Amino acid sequence: MPADLAVIGLGHLGLPLAQAAVAGGIHTVGYDTDPRPYEELSAGRTPVEGSLSASDIRRMLSGGFRPTADPAELGRVRTAAICAPTPLGPDRTLDLSAVSDAARALAGRLRPHTTVLVESAVPPGTTENLVRPLLEEGSGLRAGRDFHLAHSPGRLDPGNRTHVYANTPKVIGGLTPACTESAAAFYGRLTDKVVRARGPREAEMTKVLETNFRHVNIALVNEMAVLCHDLDVDLWDVIRCAETKPFGFQPFRPGPGVGGHGAPMDPGCLPYSSRTPGHPLRMVSLAKEINDRMPGYVIQRCATLLNEHGKSVRGARVLLLGVTYKPDLADQEASPAREIATRLMDMGAQIGYHDPHVLDWRVRELPVPRADSLYEAAAGADLTVLLQHHRTYDLQGLAVKAQLLLDTRGATPAGAAHRL
Structure with missing residues (x-):
């Protein structure tokens, strides 16, 4: 069955998003440019400590979550979320290489009318100045016209049982007003409140x-x-x-x-x-x-x-x-x-x-x-x-x-x- 959502980056950001989506009845695939998370998830294990437990992963798999090693799956969804990690590099600035890799993997399979969301923690301007050019060059499509592009920063507090995904407001900033509304429509299925920012x-x-x-x-x-x-x-x-x-x-x-x-x-x-x-x-x-x-x-x-x-x-x-x-x-x-x-x-x-x-x-x-x-x-x-x-x-x-x-x-x- 074709998925509605592709989560790219199966770590501390991507797994909770996938979990919330599966719980909301959204058919979800998970992809990572690193093969290890796919192997761990396929075996029913969590690829990152402190995020989701093995039992959480097993419930997601039984609920229809499909980890995949095939990037072609990214071209069969209506929504794709880039949740790649941005660790500190040797120069103490954020390393955006995983975000670039995720954007390139998606770009070659991007279809018109897809909504692309960036959840990775990035410096202001990254969605427009880094992710957008990679998507447009790799797909031949234009952001804001042929596909929607928006940023929604991750707001997770691991272990917090009071503020969970469903009751934590989601901030959304789209490249255009239509991009914002498309992203809001998606996140509105997962959380009680969406907050519209002026832009990415x-x-x-x-x-x-x-x-x-x-x-x-x-x-x-x-x-x-x-x-x-x-x-x-x-x-x-x-x-x-x-x-x-x-x-x-x-x-x-x-x-x-x-x-x-x-x-x-x-x-x-x-x-x-x-x-x-x-x-x-x-x-x-x-x-x-x-x-x-x-x-x-x-x-x-x-x-x-x-x-x-x-x-x-x-x-x-x-x-x-x-x-x-x-x-x-x-x-x-x-x-x-x-x-x-x-x-x-x-x-x-x-x-x-x-x-x-x-x-x-x-x-x-x-x-x-x-x-x-x-x-x-x-x-x-x-x-x-x-x-x-x-x-x-x-x-x-x-x-x-x-x-x-x-x-x-x-x-x-x-x-x-x-x-x-």
């Missing part, structure tokens, strides 16, 4: 603003954490008090670093064009600098605590708890745990870890010993560091068992552990 650039910039808002505010509270520790002020109590203000304040909490798939972005540098606005986002750059310092600050606190208890980092047994970037998920994307472990190893510490969602963890391609018994491991470690607060952790009991506990998430009862 406004939709793309919405993602930039949302991501940078998170990073800037985390940087602010991370700086406050360092200041409050130096002043012997309980920041966690300060936040508890401040969040009672019913207007003008939104609580953020400090941590050992910032993980996740949304990298802070300065659109002053456009990798696909020589034209740059020349107005770098200084606050975003500073926020990134502050947040990037947090793993080093955690190491400093570890060394100080060990020293205060007559021990050196060299030779110390350090247990890291929670190595994922988010609680109660297996996703390790950009988690600060790996950098913290690397630095401690460089200083001569003996590292172990515990995480109920990660059965095998490697640092520098070497396996890190996993604790089977959490309490026993904490009792035997010179220092236990809580990096991620999974709900399965009994922190009060852990504080009793651990010789020395550093809580980087402010999750332990007041006075039970040393807090960041």
Whole structure:
């Protein structure tokens, strides 16, 4: 049976979209320029940790979802969504190569009247200046006349059971008003509310603003954490008090670093064009600098605590708890745990870890010993560091068992552990 939707890019963006589409009764195929996701999905396994579970994948397959390795399938759909990843490249800008590959794969099979959606996190102008030319050159069709083109930034919060795909508003910006309405008609089948942006650039910039808002505010509270520790002020109590203000304040909490798939972005540098606005986002750059310092600050606190208890980092047994970037998920994307472990190893510490969602963890391609018994491991470690607060952790009991506990998430009862 011909599919109604092709999802190109079967990762953290594409799989939830495919899941929502299948649940909405939309016949969906999934394609990726990398063959590995197809192989994993065909076997009923999830190709990326922390996105969908194996049982989710099996339900999708039984509901009619078809992963495919044949790009010809892309020419048999009415809607195609580009959900390719955009990781940070060596120069710390977003790598758009997967987006380009996805656009080229679609272009050779693009039919008239198809609606093409770009969900990948990209700098403003990418849909018009990168994706559009690739589609037009490869297909001989013209965007806005022969096919619809729109951008709709991904808005996913993995593990959030309150805000799911169906009740999270979807922002849409089309190349033309008709493109916007075509995209709105599609997303209206998946979500309760669609929000129409003026165009693709406004939709793309919405993602930039949302991501940078998170990073800037985390940087602010991370700086406050360092200041409050130096002043012997309980920041966690300060936040508890401040969040009672019913207007003008939104609580953020400090941590050992910032993980996740949304990298802070300065659109002053456009990798696909020589034209740059020349107005770098200084606050975003500073926020990134502050947040990037947090793993080093955690190491400093570890060394100080060990020293205060007559021990050196060299030779110390350090247990890291929670190595994922988010609680109660297996996703390790950009988690600060790996950098913290690397630095401690460089200083001569003996590292172990515990995480109920990660059965095998490697640092520098070497396996890190996993604790089977959490309490026993904490009792035997010179220092236990809580990096991620999974709900399965009994922190009060852990504080009793651990010789020395550093809580980087402010999750332990007041006075039970040393807090960041």
